[in-house]
Amino acid sequence: MNLVIDIGNTRTKFSVFNHGEEMISVPVEELLPSHIEILLKEYPSIEKAIISSVKDYSPALKELLQKKLKKFIELGEHTPLPIENCYKSKETLGKDRLAGVVGAFHLYPENNVLVIDAGTAITYDLVDENRQYLGGTISPGLEMRFKALNQFTGRLPLVERNENFNKLFGQTTEEAILGGVQNGLVFETDKVIDRFKEFYKNLYVIITGGNANFFDKKLKNSFFVHFNLIAIGLNRILEYNGEI
Numbered sequence: 001m002n003l004v005i006d007i008g009n010t011r012t013k014f015s016v017f018n019h020g021e022e023m024i025s026v027p028v029e030e031l032l033p034s035h036i037e038i039l040l041k042e043y044p045s046i047e048k049a050i051i052s053s054v055k056d057y058s059p060a061l062k063e064l065l066q067k068k069l070k071k072f073i074e075l076g077e078h079t080p081l082p083i084e085n086c087y088k089s090k091e092t093l094g095k096d097r098l099a100g101v102v103g104a105f106h107l108y109p110e111n112n113v114l115v116i117d118a119g120t121a122i123t124y125d126l127v128d129e130n131r132q133y134l135g136g137t138i139s140p141g142l143e144m145r146f147k148a149l150n151q152f153t154g155r156l157p158l159v160e161r162n163e164n165f166n167k168l169f170g171q172t173t174e175e176a177i178l179g180g181v182q183n184g185l186v187f188e189t190d191k192v193i194d195r196f197k198e199f200y201k202n203l204y205v206i207i208t209g210g211n212a213n214f215f216d217k218k219l220k221n222s223f224f225v226h227f228n229l230i231a232i233g234l235n236r237i238l239e240y241n242g243e244i
């Protein structure tokens with residue numbers, strides 16, 4: 001069994017895999033060594049673990065995993081991968097982005113795949129049919145857009161995401177913000193997909209991340225939702241490192 005840990009800017013998600021199949025997946029605000037102790041008691045067959053992190057995390061967590069398990073990988077720029085990483089600043093690349101494209105390649109190895117990770121930030125990343133991760137873009141996440149309007153102005157309230165908002169424009173401050181943020185994100189995403197499709201034929205689109213369900217029935221382009229894409233990618237990297 002494998003333990004995979006994805007430390008994002010908002011949440012940490014940890015999952016247990018058994019022969020490639022995800023048994024459990026749990027989001028927590030902060031992963032503590034005590035959580036790992038409990039998990040290892042519950043699943044004594046866990047022998048390997050991998051962590052992807054986009055921020056600093058407790059050294060105690062790493063020490064515990066190194067001590068208790070047969071194999072532990074902290075995903076980094078030198079970790080061997082089943083795809084070629086063509087990002088130029090590999091040392092600054094978010095490891096969640098790398099895991100996402102490995103997951104995409106594992107699911108759709110014959111296709112060009114655009115991975116959209118709608119989390120704290122929104123990343124758009126391309127892995128092509130030649131097994132190459134080519135790079136992508138980073139833009140503010142949904143919640144960050146609402147928060148920015150509130151924090152950097154004197155009069156704009158903090159508005160919450162509204163699933164039912166479907167107007168082109170607003171007639172109240174709240175509606176105007178919803179229109180700007182939500183429609184803006186939908187327009188952005190559809191346009192990004194359109195542009196990638198112009199250059200990459202046979203393009204599959206995967207949406208993942210805490211806000212993946214926001215796009216449901218909103219985009220004109222078709223896409224697959226894989227909430228556990230990062231975990232799938234991390235598990236694949238862990239397995240790959242056992243094979244080579």
Ligand SMILES: Nc1ncnc2c1ncn2[C@@H]1O[C@H](COP(=O)(O)OP(=O)(O)O)[C@@H](O)[C@H]1O
Pocket residue numbers: 007008009010011012118119120121141142143144208209210211
């Ligand atoms: N239960 C939840 N707890 C926290 N954030 C959530 C939850 N459900 C949806 N979200 C949204 O998902 C985002 C976090 O998504 P996630 O993919 O976990 O991000 P990250 O990898 O950046 O930590 C938040 O910014 C929020 O907008």
Ligand SMILES: CC(C)(COP(=O)(O)O)[C@@H](O)C(=O)NCCC(=O)O
Pocket residue numbers: 008009010054092093094095096097117119120121122123138141
């Ligand atoms: C772009 C990100 C902030 C996304 O993080 P997330 O929203 O998943 O928490 C993260 O991947 C990151 O810190 N990247 C470093 C810069 C780069 O990828 O080039």
